[in-house]
Amino acid sequence: MNPPVAQPPPLEAPLPETLDLKSLFEALLRRPQATACGGKPRCYRPLRPDGVSFNIAVRFCPWVLCQARPALGSSGEDHVGIVALRGDLFPEPLHFSTLAGARVGISQLAACFVGALALAGLLLLGFAPAVWIFAESTDSLGFMGTLAVGAWIIAVLFALRFLKSVVFATGGTQKGPLFIWSVVFFLVTLQMTTSLRPILGRSDVLLTQEKKFFLQHWADTFGTSLKQTAVAAAPTVPAVESTSEEGARNPYVR
Amino acid sequence: MHLRDLIQPRLDWLDVPSSRRVAQVSLMAVAGLAVYGFTVGYWRDPVMGLYVAVKLPLLIGLTLACNGLLNGLLGLLLGTGLGFRQSLLALLSSFALAAVILGSLAPVTFLLAWNAPRPDAANAESAHASYLVMHTFLIGFAGITANIHLHRLLAVKAPTPAAATATLLAWLGGNGFLGAQFSWILRPFFGTPKLEVQFLREDPLRGNFYQTVWRSIEHITGGNGLPAVIIIVLLLVLPITQAILLNHRTTHKP
Numbered sequence: 394m395n396p397p398v399a400q401p402p403p404l405e406a407p408l409p410e411t412l413d414l415k416s417l418f419e420a421l422l423r424r425p426q427a428t429a430c431g432g433k434p435r436c437y438r439p440l441r442p443d444g445v446s447f448n449i450a451v452r453f454c455p456w457v458l459c460q461a462r463p464a465l466g467s468s469g470e471d472h473v474g475i476v477a478l479r480g481d482l483f484p485e486p487l488h489f490s491t492l493a494g495a496r497v498g499i500s501q502l503a504a505c506f507v508g509a510l511a512l513a514g515l516l517l518l519g520f521a522p523a524v525w526i527f528a529e530s531t532d533s534l535g536f537m538g539t540l541a542v543g544a545w546i547i548a549v550l551f552a553l554r555f556l557k558s559v560v561f562a563t564g565g566t567q568k569g570p571l572f573i574w575s576v577v578f579f580l581v582t583l584q585m586t587t588s589l590r591p592i593l594g595r596s597d598v599l600l601t602q603e604k605k606f607f608l609q610h611w612a613d614t615f616g617t618s619l620k621q622t623a624v625a626a627a628p629t630v631p632a633v634e635s636t637s638e639e640g641a642r643n644p645y646v647r
Numbered sequence: 648m649h650l651r652d653l654i655q656p657r658l659d660w661l662d663v664p665s666s667r668r669v670a671q672v673s674l675m676a677v678a679g680l681a682v683y684g685f686t687v688g689y690w691r692d693p694v695m696g697l698y699v700a701v702k703l704p705l706l707i708g709l710t711l712a713c714n715g716l717l718n719g720l721l722g723l724l725l726g727t728g729l730g731f732r733q734s735l736l737a738l739l740s741s742f743a744l745a746a747v748i749l750g751s752l753a754p755v756t757f758l759l760a761w762n763a764p765r766p767d768a769a770n771a772e773s774a775h776a777s778y779l780v781m782h783t784f785l786i787g788f789a790g791i792t793a794n795i796h797l798h799r800l801l802a803v804k805a806p807t808p809a810a811a812t813a814t815l816l817a818w819l820g821g822n823g824f825l826g827a828q829f830s831w832i833l834r835p836f837f838g839t840p841k842l843e844v845q846f847l848r849e850d851p852l853r854g855n856f857y858q859t860v861w862r863s864i865e866h867i868t869g870g871n872g873l874p875a876v877i878i879i880v881l882l883l884v885l886p887i888t889q890a891i892l893l894n895h896r897t898t899h900k901p
Contacts, residue, residue, distance in 0.1 A: 512724075519716040519717030519718075523824070529852045530853070536858060
């Protein structure tokens with residue numbers, strides 16, 4: 394192949410105020426700063442609520458639900474809605490972004506926040522076929538849990554990178570506060586995998602009241618398989634004395 | 648399209664990911680893999696050869712189809728600037744090159760299979776083992792060559808070498824991870840001499856490639872699988888990380 398020819402970076406036009414879904418996707422993936430700043434390289438004032446950021450916030454909300462897809466594929470059960478609720482658990486992003494030096498308003502930050510979640514959701518949607526293939530092939534909760542958490546970690550890392558680019562595009566200069574907030578957010582999402590359980594496997598209950606640290610829960614369930622949990626969840630017949638007149642033995646009394 | 652276009656693509660190869668070009672590259676990949684696949688299965692049985700001629704292109708097709716969205720997203724997010732169709736064309740070109748290499752080696756592997764001890768011979772076990780090693784070496788050679796080719800394609804489009812390397816590694820990781828499981832589902836390819844010739848084994852979705860490897864490592868190391876896996880991962884990750892760091896440049900290409 395011939396050596397690459399030097400090409401100047403293309404000039405990026407500002408995003409229009411009204412975007413279709415395809416353009417929004419493209420902006421989210423190719424030009425994250427543009428989603429916050431309307432295509433300007435750096436901006437220091439929030440956009441109007443009817444501007445690009447607000448447009449993104451409104452249009453991408455349904456895509457946040459895409460996050461639930463890998464969970465659907467891996468569990469095969471109906472805990473989809475719970476997984477999508479993880480998005481409500483961002484602790485104090487405004488304070489930390491302000492500490493980082495960003496000049497960003499609540500509406501703008503909310504728009505970028507939803508954009509980051511949409512990005513994570515899109516990536517999880519990309520992981521969904523692979524997770525489904527493995528879900529069909531294994532009964533190991535440890536393996537499926539590792540796979541699902543791994544996909545979640547990758548998706549969140551890209552979402553956090555998106556938020557970081559937004560904070561720095563809006564005047565942020567300090568990495569420290571953003572890093573601390575990212576660690577806190579990350580730990581909270583990992584704890585949610587336990588607090589909102591059951592997420593993997595089969596269960597009759599929607600939520601459990603038992604309180605547990607996520608590392609302890611993972612350690613407890615890592616070696617179990619779906620078959621074991623199915624057997625454990627199966628209704629057990631109380632062991633009673635056989636009252637059959639013929640003296641037939643109760644199969645459950647052994 | 649000529650073969651030279653695939654082996655020595657022009658700089659604008661990925662700029663026009665037309666349906667016609669994608670179809671032509673796909674056809675080359677299917678043809679090369681089918682011819683090579685036939686020689687892989689031929690040693691066990693000519694019928695097995697026909698099965699593998701179908702399954703080898705199917706393996707690549709399923710992997711690319713399931714990871715299509717993820718590959719496209721990673722291509723965009725990691726900064727190469729490639730769209731979804733361009734990502735597909737880049738990956739298809741890489742697989743097609745590997746297929747062409749393997750297809751060109753098919754006469755050699757066919758003669759080797761023809762002259763090897765028959766599966767019902769006394770020394771069939773050692774013949775099967777050496778057959779496996781030889782094909783692993785050939786597939787590895789074709790894979791490395793194709794990935795170097797893919798890196799060149801990406802380097803032309805990416806603003807920095809680091810972006811091209813990151814995209815290549817992300818694609819390799821994702822497709823390798825899922826491809827290994829598909830190869831497990833679509834087994835047998837070589838055909839163990841003692842087992843009957845089948846298109847797929849009974850209940851092909853039962854079992855998991857990685858759990859099988861894990862059990863084998865546990866068996867070989869006498870229950871010390873985790874340290875062994877950590878050492879293997881470090882041996883793989885450290886050279887890759889070093890290669891990325893050495894190639895990392897933060898400035899744009901001149």
